[in-house]
Amino acid sequence: MSYTLGNSELQTITGNTQLHYDAKSFIIGGKRVFLNIASIHYFRMPRQEWREVLVKAKLAGMNCVDTYFAWNVHESEEGNWDFSGDNDCGAFLDLCSELGLWVIARPGPFICAEWDFGGFPYWLKTKEKIQFRTDNEEYLRYVYRYFDQIIPIIHSRQITQNGTVILVQVENEYGYLAGDASGMSYMNGLRDALLSRGIDVPLITCEGGAEGTIEGANFWSGASVHYEKLMRKQPDVPKLVTEFWTGWFEHWGAPAATQKTPDLYEKRLMEVIRAGFDGISHYMFFGGTNFGGYGGRTVGSSDIFMVTSYDYDAPLSEYGRITAKYRTAKKVSLFTQALGEFLLESVPMDKGEARCVEGIDLQGREWNGQKLWFAESNKQEKGVFPVTLGSGRTLSVPIKPGQIATILDRIEVCPGLRLTSGGCLIGNDRLGDVQTLILAGDDGGRTHAIFEADQAIHYENAGTILLESSSDARTLRMDAFHFQTPQRILLKVGGQRVEIITLNGYMSDRAWKLQGDDVRWAIGWEDMNLGADGCVSGVSGGTNCETLLLGNWGSKSGNGWEHQGSTVRNSGNVTKSLLLPSISEWKQKAVNLLALGTGELAESPQGFAELGLAFGYLLYSSDVECDQDHVSTLVFSAIQDPARLFVNGQEQAIIRQVGAASTAVRLLKGHNKLQLLVQHMGSLNFSPYLGEEKGIFGPVYKDGSAVDLRRGWYYGEEVVHLDEVHAAPFASALTRTFELMENDHALLVGAICNGLRINGTEVSIAGYQNWFAYHAVDISAYLVKGSNIIEMPVAQSPLNRLELLTYNGSGKLENWSIDVLDDAVEFDESSDSIIGTGPTWNRSTFDLPEIPSDSNPKLKLRMSGMSKGYLLLNGRNLGRYWQIGPQEDYKIPMAWLKKTGNELILFDEEGRMPDSVRLFYDEQSNRSWHTLNKA
Structure with missing residues (x-):
């Protein structure tokens, strides 16, 4: 039997092209719709x-x-x-x-x-x-x-x-x-x-x-x-x-x-x-x-660059695996489906006659005589709390600390039958001629439910479910336990058959609703998938986990199970040990920094976009002559990416602060070849200042100075340090003094606030908004030689950065050469490779072992021991890496692999050996997938 997910629902959409809306919802094909939306x-x-x-x-x-x-x-x-x-x-x-x-x-x-x-x-x-x-x-x-x-x-x-x-x-x-x-x-x-x-x-x-x-x-x-x-x-x-x-x-x-x-x-x-x-x-x-260089950069500080993974701690992981949040999203969306019409038609209501113990807050919605209560616990412990509704009906409802539990109050689950219950209703579907209700609860918990009907309610197959019927048989009280084994009871109201299924937390997490030409349920499966051919497959839910198939699965499914409500006990997940790809011996080729920097000269460094580059690496080189050995402070007037500083081929520093920045450099008497290796780390994706140039694109000055301005402010007579937490915003501006002596230019960079004044004059910061918490502004025109007074309102603390950079125009470094480092590197036996002393290319290959047809593996690369750089797989850029956390593993898409001869290239800024880099499958890769139906 072939089964295409969503086919009949699609026909409903396209059969009526009218889309309307009102204050309550969107109306598609004549039906109100609660939109459960997946951002992908x-x-x-x-x-x-x-x-x-x-x-x-x-x-x-x-x-x-x-x-x-x-x-x-x-x-x-x-x-x-x-x-x-x-x-x-x-x-x-x-x-x-x-x-x-x-x-x-x-x-x-x-x-x-x-x-x-x-x-x-x-x-x-x-x-x-x-x-x-x-x-x-x-x-x-x-x-x-x-x-x-x-x-x-x-x-x-x-x-x-x-x-x-x-x-x-x-x-x-x-x-x-x-x-x-x-x-x-x-x-x-x-x-x-x-x-x-x-x-x-x-x-x-x-x-x-x-x-x-x-x-x-x-x-x-x-x-x-x-x-x-x-x-x-x-x-x-x-x-x-x-x-x-x-x-x-x-x-x-x-x-x-x-x-x-x-x-x-x-x-x-x-x-x-x-x-x-x-x-x-x-x-x-x-x-x-x-992938590639597409990770962005956001507000809050000068150097917030996105990692390569955009996992987002989302319901589906970066690898498409289900997570605990996925199960939560599924549970809540199934709840909205079960109560869709009510949720869209209902309005807020007062508590009225509803009562609960202190510490449980009740809020409700109602429509057409039906009510839904949200019971929120402010307690410190989980408990079972009595809730009294209208007409004196009292339920025992389990609620965890901070949880919002739902209580159905005379919700009409099918014509003529109303349900009052503290269980979470995740299913209310017509399967054949049976209206099927699925109630989810905690492991080992209980659900108290009251059914009320216009006609007598008959029941059978009570099992461990405790039932109590009224004298006229129109009210039935049910006390159900949420066991690992699904509990089932069949009711008959007039000519309508109704089945109630109670699931514990483990089983409700493993309950799957498939919607196509009809509705079917598969319960007890760890994971599910639907192929393009219509085949439904799943991973069994664990040892002694019973599976339940509800709805029309054909006369026989792929596993030979009966089609209507059959239960089968699993023997547990069938796992295998997949063979891992084996990385061949690495070949290395060092970047000869001293051989670079001889290209066309520019007066000042230029940025990536100026050079027609979207992403990648630039190497900036300048020759500096000194009459003696000394330590100088370099000031970068415009830098928007971290830079690694080399002098005469030896690394001296990594510059993390950007916007404007400084670093100390040791210069020798005579000739110095100063070089800066810069990786494009992503442009601002959210800011009042979109469109910043990337790399280094403004003058660089030697013999400058840098002062941390976060400490030593005055609020009246009180000394205030802005790198510390202060409980409340300050009612007026803070003041501080600083000295400007031999240098004649100054930049203020960091968490500047609007209303900044220097020597009594307000500094214009066009478009700046305080929530951005980062800016660099040239304040040279506001300064005087000697003592200067700065005033600034401060709305929040601590400040991550507020720095004064000063320099003299005569210290400008000129005649820069800019080299583009591309990935067209040749690896051969004659390559002169000096590992561990500078930027290095690393190349290896691997074959993909045979993958069983009942597997769905996901491959990762762990970058242990490396520094900073980027990855190439078969010529595709997998993104940047930087082993300062939080990302440690990098996605290797199975779709981009070949059977043999996969080429992996790593560019590492420090030239570290990739001896500890390894490929591995995620934990779910070893699970076996079973076919539930034959297409």
């Missing part, structure tokens, strides 16, 4: 992985996909458009349609996304007089040319054109940047550009709107506040969480971003549902990878 970016994975990731989203209960479109991927060089292979975004949209997934298209042009330059192509920086994200004529000329390419791809796949694109976003998070008249003019212009190119589905915005669009909110917490804000702005439209932040991005040198636990994730989702939102976009649902 096609450009962060190989095309061959799209299906697996999208199917996993569908199996988690997602009915919609949200994706950005990355301009710089499609026009990496001006005029050269690429919509092929991994960049075929039209094919991605077509696959969403095939799988029955609606789409929210977010073409930008600005997307943020922790993606280099927020999605803009690097070469836009080189255009004269261009200003980004404004009504700038030069900027809009290129934006509209981009729209001419990307919008037809989206237009032809709208629901109005028999596709599944239901919403298109105008720009992105513009309210964080500007909300004035000029900003609205810009947004309205982009809106009109979309409309004129045939977009006729509703337009949305997020965190900042445009006239005639539906605005959504981006957040992680404070759902009720965001809901009320949207209600005040647009009371008559649906309320979407356009980005619900499931995790967070990571940057080099920072701790891992794993602060949002699955339990907290569930609580925040319940807050969103409780507030009344009718759509939740899980940003990210699958994060993927920043």
Whole structure:
């Protein structure tokens, strides 16, 4: 039996091309829809992985996909458009349609996304007089040319054109940047550009709107506040969480971003549902990878550069594996499906007659006599708490500390039958002629439920479920235990058969709902997948874990099980030990620094975009003559990436601070060859100052000075140190003095605040916003020789950086040579290789061992012992690495491997030996996959 996920749902969409909305929800094909949205970016994975990731989203209960479109991927060089292979975004949209997934298209042009330059192509920086994200004529000329390419791809796949694109976003998070008249003019212009190119589905915005669009909110917490804000702005439209932040991005040198636990994730989702939102976009649902140089750079300090992994601690890992958060997302989305109509029609209500013990907060929603309660625990321990509802009905409800548990109050689960229960309803589906209810609970927990009907309720197969029927048999009380073995009871109400299945936490985490021509359930499976051929496969749930197949699986499935509600005990996961690829002996070739730096000279260093480069490495060289040995302070007036400093071929320092920076250098009497190796680490993806040049692109001065200005301020008579925590913002500006002696130029760099004054004159910082927490400004014109007074309001602490750099114009280093380090390196036996003394290329090869057909392996590269550089696999750039954490392992896409002769090249800035670098499969790779049905 062939089974295509989402086929009938897709027919429902395309059979009625009308898309409407009101204050309650979007209405598609005449039906209200609660949008469970998976944020997935096609450009962060190989095309061959799209299906697996999208199917996993569908199996988690997602009915919609949200994706950005990355301009710089499609026009990496001006005029050269690429919509092929991994960049075929039209094919991605077509696959969403095939799988029955609606789409929210977010073409930008600005997307943020922790993606280099927020999605803009690097070469836009080189255009004269261009200003980004404004009504700038030069900027809009290129934006509209981009729209001419990307919008037809989206237009032809709208629901109005028999596709599944239901919403298109105008720009992105513009309210964080500007909300004035000029900003609205810009947004309205982009809106009109979309409309004129045939977009006729509703337009949305997020965190900042445009006239005639539906605005959504981006957040992680404070759902009720965001809901009320949207209600005040647009009371008559649906309320979407356009980005619900499931995790967070990571940057080099920072701790891992794993602060949002699955339990907290569930609580925040319940807050969103409780507030009344009718759509939740899980940003990210699958994060993927920043291959190549596409990892961005964000605000908060001068050197926050994205790691190569964009795992995001999302429900699906970077490798497409399910996580504990995935199971949470699945549970909550199944809950919204089971109660979809109620959630979209209901309104908030007062507690009324509902009562609970102190420490349990009750909030509710109601519709048509039905009620749903959200019981939030402020207790320190888990407990079973009595809750009394209307008519004196009392339930015992288990609630964990901080949890928001749901209580169904006379919810009509099928015509004539109402359910009151503290269990989490994750299934309410008609399977054949049986209405099937699935209640999830904790391991070893209990669910108290009350069924009320217009007719007598008959039951059978009670087993360990305790039942108590009223005298007229129209009320049935049930006390069910959540065992590892699913508990089942069959009711009959009039002519309707109803089955109740109770699952414990372990089994409900392993419950899968498959929606196609009909609905089926597979319970007890660790993981599930659906192939392009319609075959459903799964990984068994563990030793003695019973599996349950519900619905029409054909007369016999691939495992020979009966089709209706059969239960089979597993013998456990069948695992195998896959053979690992073996890396051959490494060949090394050192970069001869002293042989470089003899090319065409420039007066000052130039940046990447100036040289026509999107990413990669530059080597800056300058000759410095000294009349004696001494230590000098170099001042970099414009540097936007970390730099490694070499003098006469020997490394002296790595410069981490950027914007403007300094470092001490030991210079010898006579000739010194000063060289700086700089890797493009990503352009700002979110900032008031998009479009910064990369690398070193301003004058460099010797014999300067650097002073940390964070300490020694005065607030009245109180001494204040800004690198320390202060409990409250200061009511007025702080003051500090500094001396300017032999040097005549000065830069202030770091967490500057608006309102900065020097010697009584306010320093103009055009466009700067304090939340950016980083800027570099030339204050030379405000200074006097000798003592200077600086005043600055300070709203928060501690400050990561506030530094005064001074220099004299006569110390400018001139005659720079700039070399591009490309990856066209030749490895041969005669190569002169000096390892461990400077930048080095490393090359190895490996073959791919035989992979069993019942496996789904994922390959990683662990970069133990290396320093900083980037990776190439068979000529593809896998991204940057930097062994300062938090990333240690790097994704090796199986789709980019060959059977034999895979070439792996590592460029390492310090020339470290890759003896400890190794390939390995993730833990799930050794699991065996079983076919549940035959296609």
